[in-house]
Amino acid sequence: MPPYARIAADLRRRITEGELAPGDRVPSTRQVAAQWGVALATATRALAELRREGLVRAEPRVGTVVAEPPPALPPPPGAAARPGDRARLTAPPSRDAEAARRRPGAGAERELTRERVVRAAIEIADAEGLPALSMRGVAARLGVAAMSPYRYVGGKDDLILLMADAAFGELGYPGDHPEGWRERLEIAGRTLWAIFRRHPWLAQLSPLGRPLALPGLTVHADWALAALDGLGLDSATVLDVHILLYSHVQGLAINLERETQIAAATGLSEDQWMDVQGPALSAIAGSGRYPAFAKVIGELGEDGYDFRLDDLFELGMRLLLDGVTCLVERSVPPNGD
Missing domain, CATH: 1.10.357.10 (Tetracycline Repressor, domain 2)
Incomplete structure (x- = not known):
């Protein structure tokens, strides 16, 4: 099992067993890298895996937190719901299906745009700070190949300028301005x-x-x-x-x-x-x-x-x-x- 998968599995266990409750902060990218002795890119990929599964979400100025579980589906007629059945509501995917899900999908590659790359980078910086930003981390967040964002931006320095331009442009000014x-x-x-x-x-x-x-x-x-x-x-x-x-x-x-x-x-x-x-x-x-x-x-x-x-x-x-x-x-x- 690759390092990112082992990290994701450990955090997934802590979430599903209730050790980390909805709203709790999970370790940041840098904390994961330090705790497991891996590179920042590996830590970013592990957290991105949990985001894709819907187990965690980015909270601006807070970091990555445990997501609220989706509403439980009603049990089949005649079956009693059991505690902890959140993970049993759907059949587990086959090994081939799980491998396919983990691979960057062709659909995600086709839908990739410069705007999506920039927005994903902003979300990472908002949640975990600018030091946590990397091109590989952006790719992991988008579910695409590591080199795919380079088709839309020249590199991290170019990406940061695009992020700043987009962020500063989010709020404008009224057409009818005060006189004073x-x-x-x-x-x-x-x-x-x-x-x-x-x-x-x-x-x-x-x-x-x-x-x-x-x-x-x-x-x-x-x-x-x-x-x-x-x-x-x-x-x-x-x-x-x-x-x-x-x-x-x-x-x-x-x-x-x-x-x-x-x-x-x-x-x-x-x-x-x-x-x-x-x-x-x-x-x-x-x-x-x-x-x-x-x-x-x-x-x-x-x-x-x-x-x-x-x-x-x-x-x-x-x-x-x-x-x-x-x-x-x-x-x-x-x-x-």
Whole structure:
């Protein structure tokens, strides 16, 4: 039995025996690779096998989880349903039929398109992060031969650019835009935040100084730049404001992907991690060397501090737009001339 099949069989057993219940996270691609000592491509293929069987599904920003079982078929007349009969509702396939099912099908090859390759890659990145993405993993998810995606994209780097363009293009802007520049910039910020929320891996792609030349991303820049047009700001300042707005959104969104990766690597949620770090932070606050830190921590009391990226996004947007308001007001001559 090949390694991917052994891994899939072990996870399948844990699911069917109830060790992993519907909604439970199954090991990520990287965890499977580390636990079984196999390559990422082998781990990806094992999880893809379970997806094809309907035992697991990808949950954005969570990972791969056990799927809900399909509704049970009623037993034949006169037969009593037995516990655990979920796997016995249909006759097991023959060995030849099972082998045929596991082979990439000609039908899947005929139906393959660039859009399907890109969408499958986005689903992998959404569920397991960009490091888990591979061309072989995309092929396994689509049920096609390992080299088939290369007929539609040049390689992983090309695929990531296509993914980013498609993801940034998922949300657009209204035809009838608000008159006020502030409202328009708010729409730009909230639209970008919603996109990064859907696809946290986007924040990892490029630094601010090396923007991606993508039509899907340029739509957002064009909307923000148009909002700032005619306010009396020079072109360099207009670009600065746009970059600051984008960096606010991207800078917070980077933590979405990092949190997912750290949670998968450590097995600890944010709250659990804070519980582990609590004694060390208390010792620092009680040392007397950091009075401002100790004062703030003490004033928070037993309720502590709730770290919420959405709240930080809202606060940052208000502060940023307030600052731009001051900038615009200074650019207008006193007499309005």
